[in-house]
Amino acid sequence: MKHPVDVYVGKRIRHRRWMNGTTQQQLAEAVGIKFQQIQKYETGMNRVSASRLWDISKVLDVQISYFFEGLNDSVEESNAGGGVAGDVLTDKEALELLRSYYAIPENQRRRLFDLARVLSDAA
Structure with missing residues (x-):
């Protein structure tokens, strides 16, 4: 086990x-x-x-x-x-998303994060 x-x-x-x-x-x-x-x-x-x-x-x-x-x-x-x-x-898709996220330059990554947060609040 x-x-x-x-x-x-x-x-x-x-x-x-x-x-x-x-x-x-x-x-x-x-x-x-x-x-x-x-x-x-x-x-x-x-x-x-x-x-x-x-x-x-x-x-x-x-x-x-x-x-x-x-x-x-x-x-x-x-x-x-x-x-x-x-x-x-x-989950391979989640890992790929995470890797792609960290490949984005930090200032753009922050804006993407803020957008995701707004979208998840609206859902």
Whole structure:
């Protein structure tokens, strides 16, 4: 059975890898493993060792703490039967939207954000 922490860390790895535009193959090569192992980490099937997480954090250019941000809320919600928080990050369309959003220059991104807020209030 998958442990909720392993699933959460795996989702954070996948999210950061995807946001960087890094493939599973590229990440695997950079840390010296096969891409299938990255797949297992990302799904929570295999637990990521501390040393491997250290290597992954260096390749993905984040602090180790990144992989655990929001974990307490997620595990509590999961234990309550609500699923893992941030499941929206498993939706390819949502991830693509997020990546595109951050590719927009900051001043334009702010205007787009304000527009989205107005539209969601009107809905």
